[in-house]
Amino acid sequence: MKMEKKKAFLINFLYYALLLCAAFVVLKYGLPLLAPFVIAFILAYLLRKPVLFLSRKLHIPQKPTAILLVLIFYSTVGLLLSLVGIRAFSSTRDLVLNLPQIYARHVEPVLMGIFGNLEQALQKMDPSLVSTLEDLFNQFTQSLGQMVSSLSVGAMGIISGIASSLPGLFIKLLLMIISTFFIAADYELLTGFFLKQLGGKTQKIFMQVKEYVVGTLFVCIRSYALIMSITFVELSLGLTVIGVKNSILIAFLISVFDVLPVLGTGGIMIPWMVISALTGNYSLSLGLLIVYLFITVIRNIIEPKIVGSQIGLHPVVTLASMFAGVQLLGVVGLFGFPISLSLLRHLNDNGTIHIFK
Numbered sequence: 001m002k003m004e005k006k007k008a009f010l011i012n013f014l015y016y017a018l019l020l021c022a023a024f025v026v027l028k029y030g031l032p033l034l035a036p037f038v039i040a041f042i043l044a045y046l047l048r049k050p051v052l053f054l055s056r057k058l059h060i061p062q063k064p065t066a067i068l069l070v071l072i073f074y075s076t077v078g079l080l081l082s083l084v085g086i087r088a089f090s091s092t093r094d095l096v097l098n099l100p101q102i103y104a105r106h107v108e109p110v111l112m113g114i115f116g117n118l119e120q121a122l123q124k125m126d127p128s129l130v131s132t133l134e135d136l137f138n139q140f141t142q143s144l145g146q147m148v149s150s151l152s153v154g155a156m157g158i159i160s161g162i163a164s165s166l167p168g169l170f171i172k173l174l175l176m177i178i179s180t181f182f183i184a185a186d187y188e189l190l191t192g193f194f195l196k197q198l199g200g201k202t203q204k205i206f207m208q209v210k211e212y213v214v215g216t217l218f219v220c221i222r223s224y225a226l227i228m229s230i231t232f233v234e235l236s237l238g239l240t241v242i243g244v245k246n247s248i249l250i251a252f253l254i255s256v257f258d259v260l261p262v263l264g265t266g267g268i269m270i271p272w273m274v275i276s277a278l279t280g281n282y283s284l285s286l287g288l289l290i291v292y293l294f295i296t297v298i299r300n301i302i303e304p305k306i307v308g309s310q311i312g313l314h315p316v317v318t319l320a321s322m323f324a325g326v327q328l329l330g331v332v333g334l335f336g337f338p339i340s341l342s343l344l345r346h347l348n349d350n351g352t353i354h355i356f357k
Contacts, residue, residue: 242287
């Protein structure tokens with residue numbers, strides 16, 4: 001009897017391990033290849049309810065209504081992205097080209113001032129160290145200047161590389177747009193064909209998974225919107241207290257940037273602190289450091305609790321799954337891992353599968 005239980009356990013373990021491996025391979029390598037079609041399907045799904053609503057209200061067939069809504073959606077998004085992209089590209093290019101001048105006008109004078117103060121202090125303590133300090137400082141400033149110039153050239157190379165990849169990106173974008181039109185127009189036909197290929201029990205499980213994942217994903221988005229709002233309030237108050245101009249607008253931009261994994265708030269505030277310190281504004285640099293530390297601590301406390309409570313996982317499990325997900329799959333893993341664990345718990349609780357007690 002014990003041998004049979006062990007055998008059953010090993011079989012179940014290998015079965016689920018293979019499923020996890022297959023899911024990882026599909027998400028890691030298959031998803032990027034099929035990304036235009038996956039995004040197109042998601043957009044068609046999101047537009048499905050507006051299509052049905054307008055079709056009933058205007059007494060127009062669903063297919064032309066779907067095509068019209070997709071056209072309006074892409075026209076609006078395309079116009080906004082074009083305006084923002086042109087502005088961002090122009091500003092980034094100007095900043096990169098002016099990096100050497102910014103260094104020469106703002107950073108180098110500050111370094112010279114710091115060196116002058118050190119030189120005066122060492123002159124009083126030990127004059128023999130002054131020549132050594134001058135040699136070290138000259139080497140440092142020369143290396144830093146070369147690094148800034150290299151950074152400027154390298155950044156221009158990156159921008160050129162992005163520009164050279166635009167044809168491939170344009171093809172993917174074109175495929176996504178065309179696919180959205182076709183999927184939105186024949187949504188019921190395509191989904192109905194797919195469901196017919198599944199057996200009765202498999203179809204039931206698939207519908208449970210779909211309903212739970214969609215609901216949980218929206219819950220996660222709502223949770224991160226709440227976290228972003230809390231970060232925005234903290235930043236607004238903190239930046240206002242330390243005397244930053246346009247604190248509300250800056251707080252909003254940083255809180256939006258905070259949603260991005262890896263970069264987060266530190267992607268803006270840490271360079272801001274360093275630049276403030278180099279330009280001699282030590283009080284602002286210290287204030288930014290205090291605000292950043294406060295926000296980081298609060299974020300690490302509330303994020304697992306808010307997201308975990310919404311999807312029914314313990315904060316430690318949520319935090320671990322989010323960390324592992326970001327490391328393995330980036331943004332997809334950030335949301336996908338906690339949702340997958342929550343899905344397994346849900347299916348296990350209602351008796352659809354039996355993984356743990």
